[in-house]
Amino acid sequence: MTELREKIKQTIESEPVVVFIKGTPQQPLCGNSMRALDALRSQGAPIAAVDVLPDPQIRQELSALSSWPTIPQVFVRGELIGGADIVQELAETGELKQKLDSALGEGWQGGGEERVVAVSEGSNPLRLVP
């Protein structure tokens, strides 16, 4: 397994809710990434976001891991929940809340903290250019 794939896997497994998007939560650069974020936000879910744009390898390695060809991808406790269409549908039917309840346990509600997580050097927004 490549180092990048290992880092992606670790992120998926360690973050309660992680979404791989194009852009950042503050500035999504694709309508579908926006739809996935909106669905998660509608439930007040804590969001760890990974921007796939800075390094094309991220998307390649992610899809190899998840067997899912498109972006965005939403994972809850390590399990792929779906892309924008599924997450939106689950939010509308109330199933997303049920999934979050059972995966995250009592007391997760409301916070809605959003963080950006970097999985490769190229995707680190705080990286200093020498």
Added chain:
Amino acid sequence: MVDRLEDLLREAFPQAREIAVVDRTGGGDHFQVTVASGQFTGLSLVEQHRLVYDALAAPLADGTIHELRIKTRGDQ
């Protein structure tokens, strides 16, 4: 292009009650597909969408499909 995608979906879901492909922008690369088939019954949404992605693997891989929205339904 809509016809090509419909053909691929019919091949993959021969017993589908409904197969619809809509070119969302008129540009021939943003599509909404709807498939209703008993094949989906009992599968999770992730598994259902994976079957649709599999059916459209070629146009997804060669860049023909820039964006794909999927709606699947199993038995009523």
